[in-house]
Amino acid sequence: MRITGLEVVRVGVNRRGDWLFVRLATDEGLAGIGEASHGGVGPERDAIVAAILERQCAPLLHGRDPRAVLAAVAALRPVTAGQGLAAATAVSACEQALWDLAGRAAGQSVYRLLGGPARERIPLYANINRATDDRTPEGFARNAAAAAAEGFRAVKLAPFDGMDRRRVRDRDQRERLRRGLDCVAAVREAVGAGVEVYVDCHSHFDVPTAVEVAAELRALGVWWFEEPVPTEDLEALARLRPLVPDLELIGGELLHDIEGFRPYLAAGVWDAVMPDVKHCGGIAAALAIARLAAARGVAVAPHNPSGPVATAASAQVAAALPELRALEHAWGEVPWRADLVAPRERIEDGHLILPDGPGLGVTLDEAVVAAHRR
Numbered sequence: 057m058r059i060t061g062l063e064v065v066r067v068g069v070n071r072r073g074d075w076l077f078v079r080l081a082t083d084e085g086l087a088g089i090g091e092a093s094h095g096g097v098g099p100e101r102d103a104i105v106a107a108i109l110e111r112q113c114a115p116l117l118h119g120r121d122p123r124a125v126l127a128a129v130a131a132l133r134p135v136t137a138g139q140g141l142a143a144a145t146a147v148s149a150c151e152q153a154l155w156d157l158a159g160r161a162a163g164q165s166v167y168r169l170l171g172g173p174a175r176e177r178i179p180l181y182a183n184i185n186r187a188t189d190d191r192t193p194e195g196f197a198r199n200a201a202a203a204a205a206e207g208f209r210a211v212k213l214a215p216f217d218g219m220d221r222r223r224v225r226d227r228d229q230r231e232r233l234r235r236g237l238d239c240v241a242a243v244r245e246a247v248g249a250g251v252e253v254y255v256d257c258h259s260h261f262d263v264p265t266a267v268e269v270a271a272e273l274r275a276l277g278v279w280w281f282e283e284p285v286p287t288e289d290l291e292a293l294a295r296l297r298p299l300v301p302d303l304e305l306i307g308g309e310l311l312h313d314i315e316g317f318r319p320y321l322a323a324g325v326w327d328a329v330m331p332d333v334k335h336c337g338g339i340a341a342a343l344a345i346a347r348l349a350a351a352r353g354v355a356v357a358p359h360n361p362s363g364p365v366a367t368a369a370s371a372q373v374a375a376a377l378p379e380l381r382a383l384e385h386a387w388g389e390v391p392w393r394a395d396l397v398a399p400r401e402r403i404e405d406g407h408l409i410l411p412d413g414p415g416l417g418v419t420l421d422e423a424v425v426a427a428h429r430r
Contacts, residue, residue, distance in 0.1 A: 057084045057161060059122055062114035062150075064092075064106045065420065066430040067363070069390055072186045074430060075363035076102050077420065078109055078149040082122060086160050089420060090152030091334055091366035095145030108135065108146040117150065122157035125340070129154065136312065144312040144335050151338025152369045152416070159415035165372070166415060170343060172376035177407040180385040181210035181254060183361050187388030191217055193235075193242035200243040203387050204251045207405035210382060211247060212254035212280070215239035219260035221285075233265070237272050244276045254280035254306075261285055263296050270300040282306040282330075293325040304328060309359035313337045314344050321352050328381055330359035333369045342373045350379055357381035364397045367408065368416040375410050383408065396424045 061081040068074050076092045095105040112135045120128050132147045159166045167173050182203035188195050200211045215236035223229050244253050255278055261269060266284035273281060281303040285292040287310065297305060304327035311317050312335060320326055331345040346356040360370045360383055367385065374383050385403070394401040397418035402409035411417025 057082050057086070057121055057123060057157075059117045059120050062109060062117060064109050065425060066102060066106070067396065067425060067428045068430050069363075070186070071189070072389070074102055075365075076105060076149075077363070077365055078146075078153055079420070080117065080122060080150070080153045080157060082157065086157055087419075088122060088153040088155070088157030088160065088415060089365055089418075090149035090156065090338070090369065091363055092145050092149035093334060093362055093366065095142045095334070096140070101142065104142045105146050108139070108143050109149070112143075113146055113150050122154050123161050125151070125154045125158050129338070129340070141310060141335060144337070148334050148336065148338045148341075151340065152333060152365070155339050155369075155372070156415035163414050165412060165417055166339060166369075167372045167375035167410070170339075170372065170376035172372075173410060174378055175375060175380070176410045177404075178371050178374045178410060179380065179382045180208065180403065180406055180408055181212055181252070181382045182206075182208040182387035182406075183212045183384050184387050185212065185214045185256070186361060186386050188213070191215070191239075193239045196239045197242040197246035199388060200251075200253075201246040204247045206403075208251070208385075208387070209406050210252035210254060211243065211387075212256055212282075212384070213239060213243055214256035214258050216257055216260045221260055221262050221265070224260075224262055224265045233269070237269070240273065240278065241276055244278070249277070252280070253278050254282065256282040257284040259283045259286040263292050263299070266296055267299050270303050274302050279303050280306060283309070287311070287320075290319060290323060290325065293320070294323055297325050306330060306357065310335055313341055314348060317345050317348065321349060321354060324352070326354055328355035328357045330357055330384075332359035332362075333373065334362060334366050339369055339373055342370070343376060346373065346377050350377075355379070355381045358383050360384040361386045364393060364401045364418065365416070365420070367401065368397065368411060368418045371408055371410055372416060392424060392428070396421055396428075
């Protein structure tokens with residue numbers, strides 16, 4: 057079996073961005089899919105990722121046997137050298153598609169090739185951020201309550217819009233900080249004590265402000281404290297760690313490969329890591345990162361504010377992990393999300409039902425793709 061082509065599929069979603077998929081074709085009629093969404097910042101990010109896929113990844117994969125996943129990924133290594141998040145996302149999508157093809161060729165789910173399943177129902181938490189256009193306490197609370205009513209036992213929001221850590225003590229920044237905390241309080245009240253509330257800070261704070269926010273979150277019964285300071289500032293993370301002992305520091309969503317995570321795990325700055333199959337190198341890389349974290353007593357909660365293909369790929373990893381905190385789910389972005397793949401995505405009582413077909417277990421539904429394709 058040989059790879060004969062690479063196709064990029066872009067599906068329009070909402071103001072927060074589109075979903076970008078890659079499909080690898082073979083000379084035996086099998087196709088494998090992966091997801092390359094959110095590979096950077098700015099309006100041109102999808103075009104940049106697509107260009108890397110078509111101009112750099114496709115020639116390196118053409119003619120290769122997709123069942124030799126490790127060799128094909130090694131051939132893609134030059135693409136990631138010095139090109140940042142967009143290149144890492146492109147290569148990660150190809151890796152997912154290679155595993156999909158390898159599983160389809162073997163007639164097995166990827167999680168079985170990886171030694172799973174450890175579980176067939178994947179616990180999820182609902183990230184309501186992308187679905188919340190009304191960025192008021194009432195808007196966040198409304199969506200949080202709706203997600204809880206669907207059976208999710210944890211919801212996440214990122215309410216500190218427009219904050220700039222370089223001006224964090226300016227009056228307008230203090231007002232934004234207060235509005236963000238009011239949103240967290242409204243969500244806590246809306247979902248009640250039976251549902252956990254997770255807070256993503258999007259690296260908006262310096263260390264003193266992070267300590268201040270931590271005290272407010274602790275009073276609200278929130279323990280998930282995601283990226284309060286920039287991930288790249290390991291020294292700030294190390295200073296913050298002992299100052300917020302009652303909260304869990306969470307991070308790592310944009311890091312690539314096991315070497316990207318190693319310094320943070322060695323420094324002991326995180327209580328849970330968030331490898332993302334779209335950025336970290338793909339399925340095998342996410343599994344390796346998770347195992348390294350577990351060996352150091354760090355929990356694993358894969359980052360996944362993504363479309364249903366990355367969710368299916370993340371589920372393969374989640375099914376092969378002995379220990380899993382929860383997998384992120386981009387709640388409520390579009391009503392047709394579950395129908396974009398076949399068989400349709402199944403979520404019951406806050407759990408993803410693991411697809412049991414070969415490869416990733418899903419394919420793109422061409423009719424739904426056509427209805428929303430860019």
